[in-house]
Amino acid sequence: KINAIITGVGGYVPDYVLNNEELSRMVDTTDEWITTRVGIKERRILTEEGLGTSYLARKAAKQLIQKTGVDPDSIDALIVTTTTPDYKFPSTASIVLGKLGLKNAFAFDFEAACCGFLYSLDVAAAMIQSGRYKKIIVIGADKMSSLVDYTDRQTCVLFGDGAGAVLVEASDDDGYGVQNSYLRTDGQGLPFLHMKAGGSVCPPSHFTVDHRLHYLYQEGRTVFRYAVTDMSDDVTKIMEKNNLKAEDVDWVVPHEANLRIIEAVTKRAGIPMEKVVVNIEHYGNTSAATIPLALWDHESNLKRGDNVIFTAFGAGFVHGASYYKW
Ligand code: ACO
Structure with a gap:
């Protein structure tokens, strides 16, 4: 193997x-x-x-x-x-x-x-x-x-x-290394999180610029609800799939969108915040970069054999969790 x-x-x-x-x-x-x-x-x-x-x-x-x-x-x-x-x-x-x-x-x-x-x-x-x-x-x-x-x-x-x-x-x-994952795409997220113009549906024009359609649009409360529900579910699923109990998990490295989302997700999984890698305070949401930047910040604390759970949520909606043995 x-x-x-x-x-x-x-x-x-x-x-x-x-x-x-x-x-x-x-x-x-x-x-x-x-x-x-x-x-x-x-x-x-x-x-x-x-x-x-x-x-x-x-x-x-x-x-x-x-x-x-x-x-x-x-x-x-x-x-x-x-x-x-x-x-x-x-x-x-x-x-x-x-x-x-x-x-x-x-x-x-x-x-x-x-x-x-x-x-x-x-x-x-x-x-x-x-x-x-x-x-x-x-x-x-x-x-x-x-x-x-x-x-x-x-x-x-x-x-x-x-x-x-x-x-x-x-x-x-x-x-050691990547064990397995539970990845999902919801497909219903478009109305709640997108950029309206600049793609093939609505190419750039004076109209799109004048109407400020080239910016990120989101319905924050809806995205928040989906993020908490889906990521909690994903973390539970990946733990079940690998017979991991909360005490077996050494670190959760979540996508950093909102500290309240991270707290709600890990609380539902019964994992205390001391085991959660968080750096949102200094970098905000850097989208695809949040998890590798959290690893970068936290690398010296990771020990060989640690059980690490990654979890993320984003536009689409796309979400999931994976299990990594450090
Ligand atoms: N400063 C002060 N007040 C604000 C601000 C602000 N920056 N932003 C919003 N408010 C106000 C609102 O206008 C509202 O006022 P009102 O009650 O008078 O209408 C009030 O604060 C509460 O607004 P909510 O939207 O209910 O605030 P909430 O607590 O939900 O926080 C937030 C908003 C931070 C956007 C939250 O909903 C969130 O984190 N959502 C998820 C975002 C996310 O995870 N995006 C992920 C993916 S991004 C990607 O994939 C590229």
Whole structure:
């Protein structure tokens, strides 16, 4: 049996810190509202003109390559999961591959909104377990500031920019690495979370720009309800599937959208907050980057043999959980 193991984690967040105090001068909000309702104090924003998601992704991957010492020529595939690609085409992954100078890899983008990293880690693991590939870089990267309306207090307080990258390698270390997953797509989420224009249904035009249709739209309360119900269910299912009791779980690494969502999900699963990796306070919701950035922040606390549960929820709706033996 071939095992798919994460052998390194890299990360990158831009230098610019947008804190609640600055936001409260931009829109009608307060540090108190954001902190108590969402749990965010600050987020990082990529402010340099002309730089997009590929820049964040490349920085995270460069750090990963340096840290692990992996030979770039030995990488078989590069997956970038993002909702904020540099361009409609070519893929962001192809741009990142070019910048990194990977000579023997193929690259593709994978879009599953905030669930992108969870889904693509599973895809990478299956590719490795098939025996056809040995080393895959998976990058979760999003420049959410590129689709956030900074006049809309309901959404602009939530998001930040960043990227996290992992190296997934084939190993004969039985019992370690990606174990299995419970991934689902609901398909009913479109009305509640989307960007109205810019795609093939409503291509960009003066009308779409004038009507501010190029920003993220969400019905926050509905998304909140679905997120709590689905992620709780997913965590329970993955624990049942692997005969894990709450006390067997060492860490939950959830998608970071709202601290109250994370608290509600883990409470339902009977897992105390000391076992939950949370960094939303400093980075906000970085979409596909939240889970790898949380791993990056928390890597030194993870011990060999720890039982780790990943769980995420995003536009679509897409959601799920997976079980990883560190
Ligand atoms: N500052 C102050 N007041 C605000 C703000 C703000 N930034 N935003 C909203 N309010 C007000 C509202 O206008 C409302 O006022 P009203 O009662 O006078 O109408 C009041 O606060 C309560 O609004 P709610 O929407 O009920 O607030 P809620 O507690 O639900 O928090 C939030 C809103 C944070 C958006 C929450 O619903 C949430 O986290 N939803 C889930 C978001 C999410 O997970 N998105 C995930 C995926 S994103 C992706 O996939 C790319």
